[in-house]
Amino acid sequence: MRYISTRGAAPVLGFEDVLLAGLARDGGLYVPETWPTLSPEDLRAMRGLSYSEIAVRVMLPFLGGSIAEDDFRAMVEDAYGTFGHRAVTPLVQLDRRTWVLELFHGPTLAFKDVALQLLGRLFDHVLAKRGERVTIVGATSGDTGSAAIEACRDRENVDIVILHPKGRTSEVQRRQMTTVLSSNVHNVALEGTFDDCQDLVKGMFNDTAFRDRVNLSAVNSINWARIMAQIVYYVASAVALGAPDRKLAFVVPTGNFGNVYAAYGAVRMGVPIERLVVGSNSNDILARFFESGAMTARDVMPTLSPSMDIQISSNFERLLFDLLGRDGAAVEAAMRRFRSEGSFAVTDAQLAEALALFSGHRVDEAGTMATIADTARTCAYTVDPHTAVGVASAAASGVDPALPLVVLATAHPAKFPDAVEKATGRRPALPPRLADLYEREERLTVLPNDLATVQAFVTERSRAAGGRA
Ligand SMILES: Cc1ncc(COP(=O)(O)O)c(C=O)c1O
Ligand SMILES: N[C@@H](CCOP(=O)(O)O)C(=O)O
Numbered sequence: 001m002r003y004i005s006t007r008g009a010a011p012v013l014g015f016e017d018v019l020l021a022g023l024a025r026d027g028g029l030y031v032p033e034t035w036p037t038l039s040p041e042d043l044r045a046m047r048g049l050s051y052s053e054i055a056v057r058v059m060l061p062f063l064g065g066s067i068a069e070d071d072f073r074a075m076v077e078d079a080y081g082t083f084g085h086r087a088v089t090p091l092v093q094l095d096r097r098t099w100v101l102e103l104f105h106g107p108t109l110a111f112k113d114v115a116l117q118l119l120g121r122l123f124d125h126v127l128a129k130r131g132e133r134v135t136i137v138g139a140t141s142g143d144t145g146s147a148a149i150e151a152c153r154d155r156e157n158v159d160i161v162i163l164h165p166k167g168r169t170s171e172v173q174r175r176q177m178t179t180v181l182s183s184n185v186h187n188v189a190l191e192g193t194f195d196d197c198q199d200l201v202k203g204m205f206n207d208t209a210f211r212d213r214v215n216l217s218a219v220n221s222i223n224w225a226r227i228m229a230q231i232v233y234y235v236a237s238a239v240a241l242g243a244p245d246r247k248l249a250f251v252v253p254t255g256n257f258g259n260v261y262a263a264y265g266a267v268r269m270g271v272p273i274e275r276l277v278v279g280s281n282s283n284d285i286l287a288r289f290f291e292s293g294a295m296t297a298r299d300v301m302p303t304l305s306p307s308m309d310i311q312i313s314s315n316f317e318r319l320l321f322d323l324l325g326r327d328g329a330a331v332e333a334a335m336r337r338f339r340s341e342g343s344f345a346v347t348d349a350q351l352a353e354a355l356a357l358f359s360g361h362r363v364d365e366a367g368t369m370a371t372i373a374d375t376a377r378t379c380a381y382t383v384d385p386h387t388a389v390g391v392a393s394a395a396a397s398g399v400d401p402a403l404p405l406v407v408l409a410t411a412h413p414a415k416f417p418d419a420v421e422k423a424t425g426r427r428p429a430l431p432p433r434l435a436d437l438y439e440r441e442e443r444l445t446v447l448p449n450d451l452a453t454v455q456a457f458v459t460e461r462s463r464a465a466g467g468r469a
Contacts, residue, residue, distance in 0.1 A: 002014060304365055
């Protein structure tokens with residue numbers, strides 16, 4: 001299995017190098033040169049298997065033989081053994097045809113754990129084999145950060161620096177990151193938005209000398225391995241609901257486009273998904289794209305679903321690569337235009353191709369609150385504000401009523417207790433292992449939105465660069 005960059009000018013890599021590389025050296029994102037496929041027989045043979053076994057079968061082709069199957073199976077079983085539900089990602093039925101796919105049973109209560117629990121183990125395995133050490137720098141709007149910290153804390157060969165936008169996450173999200181006091185974990189509260197954090201991370205990857213000096217790696221969904229691990233729950237839930245003999249649709253609360261791109265990956269592999277509904281909050285750049293074919297950035301506004309307060313959706317570039325006929329130079333030109341002019345557009349034919357599978361929907365703050373309240377009242381089920389964007393988008397999606405509709409529950413309601421309490425009158429409790437979260441000591445560094453300042457901070461904390469941990 002070989003991986004190519006969406007901008008067409010970076011070295012072609014195998015799985016282990018893609019895992020460690022993060023962003024490609026031409027600024028693009030890695031994608032498989034060709035998609036492996038799952039035949040109808042492969043899908044039928046997955047019925048009744050454990051999540052871990054399905055995960056091994058889905059992901060093995062992406063490894064291209066670089067990791068022995070038994071070693072990989074052990075990592076997968078260990079990763080999903082940390083989840084608080086035997087099914088790992090259980091389905092809960094809300095009404096006749098609507099299901100919720102609960103992705104929040106991992107250690108940090110959001111869907112990020114599904115990929116990052118595995119990534120932590122993959123990093124360990126590959127770095128130990130190579131005798132290398134990496135410095136991970138990640139950007140978070142609230143959930144990737146804690147999941148990555150939990151996956152990488154105390155790992156001998158990894159130092160991790162997480163940038164979060166100061167004051168723009170929920171308190172639970174912030175404390176889940178800043179109360180981890182391991183010596184290899186460093187939290188930065190950046191004076192800016194999530195988009196600023198992500199821009200700094202990309203800036204560090206694009207500074208080749210810096211990137212090589214600290215041996216930079218990524219935990220954001222720019223890292224291909226994140227996408228690979230997220231494809232699994234689309235396959236597992238589709239099979240549980242009757243695939244390949246029954247088609248279905250998914251509704252995905254979306255920010256950085258990683259999760260819904262993983263759903264697109266499942267489609268490319270042969271899972272019979274008829275429609276992908278992209279749910280946005282008021283930061284609706286994706287909904288506007290699916291309406292007009294133009295990607296036009298606006299200022300980010302804080303919402304009740306802060307993890308989706310994003311205007312530059314990194315992974316859209318992976319879809320764009322396919323829409324533009326896998327022409328790296330065309331992607332590079334579109335991205336350059338987006339950076340300089342804040343906008344680019346696809347042709348009508350390219351938009352029509354996207355709309356054959358995707359549709360966009362936006363949900364405002366009042367709609368989010370009303371959905372949390374209605375779902376609690378009518379289904380006796382509590383959703384967090386991100387999942388509420390999905391549930392509201394499902395209701396308005398117009399997807400063929402004969403199809404099962406699966407809404408991704410991306411976070412546990414206890415991560416956003418204020419919004420949930422306001423909508424339902426009941427405050428969701430944190431699980432017992434996090435019950436003292438508000439009493440724990442916090443450690444973080446506030447930094448300005450300035451690349452040189454953040455790079456100096458990272459270098460000083462990078463053992464790969466000879467700094468102190
Ligand atoms: C709870 C939650 N829901 C939805 C999203 C959006 O997912 P994606 O960025 O993969 O589109 C995020 C952040 O990524 C999140 O943390
Ligand atoms: N919502 C995310 C933003 C980063 O997304 P990622 O999937 O690229 O890691 C978060 O919670 O940090």
